[in-house]
Amino acid sequence: MFRSIYFIQYAFLLAIGFVSGVICFQAFSLDKSMNLIKLVDPRVLELTDVTIWQTALPILIWALFVLFFTTHPYLHFFAKLVVAIKATFFGFGSVFLLTQQESILVYSVWWFPFQLIYCILLLALCSVFGTRKVGTNRKFVFNKKLFFTLVMAFTMMGLGEMFVISYIIN
Template identity: 65%
Template sequence: MFRSVLFIQYAVILAISFISGVVCFQVFSLDKSMKLISYVDPRVLDLTDVSIWNTIIPLVAWIVLVLFFATHPYLHVLSKFIVAVKITFFGFSSVFLLTQQESLLVYSIWWFPFQLIYCVLLFVLCSVYTTKKMGPNRKHFFSQRLFVTIIVALTIICAGEIVAISYIL
């Protein structure tokens, strides 16, 4: 029961955050949108000169930020907020790519599937550090198996994204 409620909560956060990104894009002017995108993930603006580090560094930054808040005993709620910010940028950049005439292929092969999987895995990463009530006290548990599984999955997806950018697009 708890996992299904958690799944519904994450799905609602994903939908609202993505729509918020779409609305934010409508509010910003195009030059300000491009400036924001260049700060967060410049690959969206230009895929011709992308190195492996341009793919790895933003992903590692999001992972470290989410992991920092997820493993903190008092600030763990902010880890979901960080993922919501990532999803908002995902929606923001999605609208930018869809408004560009030649970017539909880039959006459908590269941006949407990989960013959606990253966001889902970041949500799962929020669950790595949990608390369980043991009698009158609460105990904190760090799930090493789940952490290793998520890191391996993120590594495989990142390698797939690098292949998609390098050879397909």
């Protein structure tokens, strides 16, 4: 029962974040939205000559933010806020790519599937650190199996993203 509630909560978080990004894109002018995209993930603007660091760094930064807030006992609720911000940028970048004339291939093969999976993995990363009730006290527990599984999933996704950018799009 509780797992299905979390699933619904996370699905709403992703959907509302995505739609918020679409609305935010409508509020920005094109040059300001390009400046924001250049700041957060410049690969959206130009996919030629993408290095490994340009692919790995955004993944690593978002994951470290989520992991920092998740493992902090008093700031754990900010981890979902970071994922909501990522989902908002996902929607923002989606509208930008779809408004470009020749970007439907880039959007459908690279941006949408990878960014959606990254958001889902970030939500799963929010569950790495939790509490268990031991007697009358609560004990904080770090789930090492889930963490290493997510590290492997992030690594596989990063390699897949580099493959798609290098061989399919370019």
